[in-house]
Amino acid sequence: MGRSEPEAALPLAEFTVVLAKSRTEVRVREGQTILDALRDARVDVSYSCEQGVCGACEVRYVSGDPVHRDIVRTPAEHDQLSTLMICCAGSRSKQLTLDL
Amino acid sequence: MSNVNPVSLLPQACQDPVLLNDWHVVAASGDIVPGRLVALTLLERELVGWREEGGAVHVWEDLCIHRGARLSKGFIRNDRVICPYHGWNYDGSARCVLMPAAPSEPPLKRARAIAHQTCEKYGLVWVCLGTPERDVPEFPEWTDDAYKKVLCGPYRFRSGFRAVENFVDPTHFPFVHAGVNGILDEPDPIAPYEVRESPTGLSTSEIRVTQPFGDPRNIPVIAYYAYQCLRPLVAYFKKRVVIADPERAAEGNPEDRFCTFLAAQPVSPVESIVRIVCAMNFSPPPSDEEVRLRQDLVYAQDSAIVDTQRPERIPLELRHELHHRTDLLSQKYRTWLRQMGITYGTV
Numbered sequence: 278m279g280r281s282e283p284e285a286a287l288p289l290a291e292f293t294v295v296l297a298k299s300r301t302e303v304r305v306r307e308g309q310t311i312l313d314a315l316r317d318a319r320v321d322v323s324y325s326c327e328q329g330v331c332g333a334c335e336v337r338y339v340s341g342d343p344v345h346r347d348i349v350r351t352p353a354e355h356d357q358l359s360t361l362m363i364c365c366a367g368s369r370s371k372q373l374t375l376d377l
Numbered sequence: 378m379s380n381v382n383p384v385s386l387l388p389q390a391c392q393d394p395v396l397l398n399d400w401h402v403v404a405a406s407g408d409i410v411p412g413r414l415v416a417l418t419l420l421e422r423e424l425v426g427w428r429e430e431g432g433a434v435h436v437w438e439d440l441c442i443h444r445g446a447r448l449s450k451g452f453i454r455n456d457r458v459i460c461p462y463h464g465w466n467y468d469g470s471a472r473c474v475l476m477p478a479a480p481s482e483p484p485l486k487r488a489r490a491i492a493h494q495t496c497e498k499y500g501l502v503w504v505c506l507g508t509p510e511r512d513v514p515e516f517p518e519w520t521d522d523a524y525k526k527v528l529c530g531p532y533r534f535r536s537g538f539r540a541v542e543n544f545v546d547p548t549h550f551p552f553v554h555a556g557v558n559g560i561l562d563e564p565d566p567i568a569p570y571e572v573r574e575s576p577t578g579l580s581t582s583e584i585r586v587t588q589p590f591g592d593p594r595n596i597p598v599i600a601y602y603a604y605q606c607l608r609p610l611v612a613y614f615k616k617r618v619v620i621a622d623p624e625r626a627a628e629g630n631p632e633d634r635f636c637t638f639l640a641a642q643p644v645s646p647v648e649s650i651v652r653i654v655c656a657m658n659f660s661p662p663p664s665d666e667e668v669r670l671r672q673d674l675v676y677a678q679d680s681a682i683v684d685t686q687r688p689e690r691i692p693l694e695l696r697h698e699l700h701h702r703t704d705l706l707s708q709k710y711r712t713w714l715r716q717m718g719i720t721y722g723t724v
Contacts, residue, residue: 323694323695323696323712324695324696325695325696325698325699325700325708326699326700326701330701330702331695331699331700331701331702331704331708332700332702332705332708333695333696333700333708348702349569349702350569
């Protein structure tokens with residue numbers, strides 16, 4: 278089906294996730310996933326597989342430049358839908374604003 | 378009113394408005410015939426169903442307001458339900474029309490059976506314990522004469538939600554229904570599909586699977602399932618079936634469809650009764666017996682596995698079980714139930 282295994286975690290520098298609806302900022306440290314950071318901050322989010330194959334943790338983003346590493350959608354689909362999977366997506370931008 | 382309703386004194390099992398105000402199937406129409414009282418259970422509420430000679434069907438609390446005896450242990454005479462304890466007579470309006478111990482007095486004004494809203498659709502009896510917020514879901518093939526309809530079941534399951542989720546899951550076919558709805562040694566990879574949510578529920582784009590005996594004609598087919606979750610305990614699929622062997626294509630036609638409308642009666646959080654109505658436009662149509670034989674096999678295979686799932690109550694938080702993208706519809710089903718505020722029968 279032309280879908281490859283999820284990419285190994287890229288060594289991305291830390292970045293900040295901004296939660297647009299709850300007006301909160303959460304720092305995602307190097308080696309952490311967005312999901313890890315949100316859980317640490319006690320933000321209630323949906324998730325299941327934690328490796329980018331189920332799609333349960335998909336959220337919309339409002340701004341920023343995410344790096345997609347899931348196999349549920351292609352990066353092009355994510356760009357079109359403004360979505361990302363918080364269990365494995367990284368960020369090229371210093372800030373990523375989520376619709377949460 | 379509530380302070381004189383003896384049912385309000387009983388512990389209420391289900392508190393979820395969305396389930397209380399929904400229509401649920403409690404019987405097939407043919408199960409409730411004139412002259413007989415039928416004990417039914419819905420959301421742990423004990424009910425009695427009966428039918429007047431003229432055809433009207435009634436579903437009441439299975440309890441006489443006088444001393445709380447079970448009306449279903451009584452009998453019917455002249456279109457009246459007679460309580461087995463002191464013989465109070467209730468007519469089709471649920472009013473007590475005779476107290477035999479005081480036959481010349483008008484019965485007490487508050488002496489009424491506790492009636493629930495009831496209707497019949499698709500050969501099934503539907504009941505709402507609260508105030509219906511919508512109609513019984515649509516089953517378009519029911520009124521389409523091109524489709525033969527066959528009622529199958531009842532099939533006993535533990536969790537009704539797990540039974541519905543299983544009904545809308547195409548990835549179990551090669552294993553649970555090996556040699557029937559799928560091939561054990563050649564399970565189909567499931568291509569990405571879409572799930573849409575609308576006021577009438579969830580619906581999918583077509584999902585392609587290979588079925589060695591995919592319908593009562595017993596011809597290998599490629600089937601394209603389009604699923605719908607219409608209500609928490611009502612689901613439906615329409616499958617387009619294409620005969621796999623081009624040389625046998627003449628045995629079918631491009632318009633061939635097989636549909637199933639499924640309703641699960643929630644008896645308790647971990648007991649349910651599944652009834653299905655199959656609709657197909659094959660020519661020549663299979664016999665009722667052929668359709669039932671196949672469905673009896675498939676649903677027995679389903680319940681043998683589904684009833685082993687633990688926890689028995691479906692977990693609605695996705696993190697509590699492991700999902701894959703090919704489980705997209707079950708992920709959306711659970712999230713949909715959670716957003717509706719369903720707690721009964723879930724963890």
